[in-house]
Amino acid sequence: MLAKGRDGGCYRCLYPEPTAERAPNCTEAGVLGVRPGTIGLLQVTATIKLILGLGMSLSGYLLQFNVLDMRFNACA
Numbered sequence: 001m002l003a004k005g006r007d008g009g010c011y012r013c014l015y016p017e018p019t020a021e022r023a024p025n026c027t028e029a030g031v032l033g034v035r036p037g038t039i040g041l042l043q044v045t046a047t048i049k050l051i052l053g054l055g056m057s058l059s060g061y062l063l064q065f066n067v068l069d070m071r072f073n074a075c076a
Contacts, residue, residue, distance in 0.1 A: 014062075035067050 042063070049055045064073040 032067065035065070038067075039065065 042065075046058060050057060058074060061074045061076055064075065065071075066073075
């Protein structure tokens with residue numbers, strides 16, 4: 001489900017209500033360093049692909065990354 005008036009989804013499309021009471025923030029719980037590095041690499045790669053007009057864009061898709069199983073899943 002896409003937010004009204006937007007070209008793509010956002011975090012609030014998935015979770016309309018704040019999740020602070022259900023999950024601690026990064027300052028409290030910490031961050032697994034590999035995960036943001038991997039996602040950052042994917043974002044840079046997607047940007048380069050868009051600029052050069054190469055490959056398939058994941059625009060309109062949600063890319064899920066399961067760190068424990070090292071699996072990716074793209075959902076429309």
